[in-house]
Amino acid sequence: MAANLGDGTPEADGGSVRHIPVLLREVLTSLQPKAGEVILDGTFGAGGYTSAILEAGANVIALDRDPSAIAGGQALVKANGGRLSLIHSQFSDLDQHAPEGGLDGVVLDIGVSSMQIDEAERGFSFQRNGPLDMRMSASGVSAADVVNRAKVGDLIRIFGFLGEENHAGRIARAIEKHRAEELFTTTRDLVNLIEKVNPRRAKDKIHPATRVFQALRIFVNDELGELAQALFAAERSLKPGGRLVIVSFHSLEDRIVKKFFADRSGKATGSRHMPLVEERPVVFETIGKPMIGATEEEAEINPRARSAKLRAGLRTSAPAGSTNMSIFDLPDLASLVTMGA
Template sequence: MVANSGGGSTEAEGGPVRHIPVLLSEVLDALEPRSGKVILDGTFGAGGYTSAILDAGADVIALDRDPTAIAAGQALVDARGGHLVLHHTPFSRLADFAPAAGLDGVVLDIGVSSMQIDEAERGFSFQKNGPLDMRMSGAGVSAADVVNRAKVGDLIRIFGFLGEEKQAGRIARAIEKRRTNEPFRTTRDLAGLIEIVTPRKAKDKIHPATRVFQALRVFVNDELGELAQALFAAERALKPGGRLVVVTFHSLEDRIVKKFFSERSGKASGSRHMPMVTAKAAIFEPVGKGMVSASEAEAEINPRARSAKLRAGIRTTAPAEKPDFSIFDLPDLASLDRIGG
């Protein structure tokens, strides 16, 4: 579940590889950037998508909640002579930065950036020993706080739902036993325990700590909640004819995006158990035939692209609806505020 709109490197089988923006040509085809348009890149990263959109002639409003990305992006801002504006903010607030006339496009590339993975001190990777942190913004509750303070039942739900970890119970109970004697401080502390509790089998393609680290990162940064909020924000911020393009790397993310576009399609819904719901005016019309995945050629060049899925829609003239987060069926997990206590 690694995503990035800019440069850098990321981890794949065999070690770090140079980052290549995933589905770049497909993103540009779906966005249709050109002179006179204003596109919002909600996940700036190192500017891969942003640079390509600017090269196509459009102006860009770019967002990132990582202060490191904002600082690194200032050179691109300076080089583009007023055609790029960069804001330090989570993409859930994208509607606050849209012009009064509305946006012509929004692109979101969901997940952790390659730059964050590469920096051991950020604590995202079990392959790089560093503080057990994982905060994209650098503020708030850290992964160490969650591991050391959350109740066992909460850890089980976090690992089980957000990481789809089958051994969630065993790992959570082992964490509780260990932390009573010594708190977890580093990525190797946690990964080492998981390796003991659930040893890697010869047939396993991924490290036993992969799913737990994914779950902690998603939880600490409220990634699913941020995505849901961003989709509703884009609905409000896009002008008629504006395009929303979302690239995801995990089934949990893709499920949210797919559900959103389905709910906003205007089609009547129902089942043999429930009455048919009256069709509403479509708020988004699909771009193309639906979900787009990477070609075999791209996946061969860039292993990260194998799990990528692109979904896109065109905003209609129908008014935005009131956000209803129940449509996403998000899990009831522990409160970050309570854990941060």
């Protein structure tokens, strides 16, 4: 998902930052990988976490939905003599790849890879002209499909909720007018329109296209739904004493992780759709502080770390909880889009 810069800028939608594993020391402290353990890295990317876990002596099952990441990690697979399994899969399906005895740990870095940003042909960056795509798995509905075919009301909700874009209505209506004459095919097509609708002012810290690109990427890849399902899958897959470590970069992502751990803490929490009053079994206990951020030193070296938040939980022996998505209080945006508007 979006890797935000400290000023609220989702770096993942803009410029290039060399991939450096975020909060690596804190991740390892929370995960505590040991020889003989099996740790699942659900977001392999460039292999930063996986490499460190292997060095600590644990075996790793690593997943990535991006086929290019799988191809790029084959040298690491060969170098580790069977201790690393690298699988092309969405992390929402991680329980399908867990061993029968369960996992000792799961780690997820919920950020878009800098490798994806750097490839103009993937269409993630508004600073690089390329096809308006944004699909991490290279399949399914693209950003161009959404921009060219979704109803205006759907675009407004996507830009407003997933991008927290204040000018969502104005941009969506301008898109509707433009596509009636000419369809959007490249990232530059969309950036040019947004810049006309919402020109950048000298005091603006982020580019006016930042939030729209973020919203489209999150929507196209169902990133919030994937994260929610991955938390449920990790809960099912971890053995008692197993550790779940999540690094997120955006308030929407962190809110999902925070609500999950709160719900699994045994406290009487709920949503407006399903109020809960009774206490429930403790499925996860908090590891360390409820939330850990980057140090000033790391943020200075790696701007991607500025908005990173780490939350971690220790799996108890209690049975897995309900997989009802209502605990996250998310709108069903996936059902909004009616193609062919």
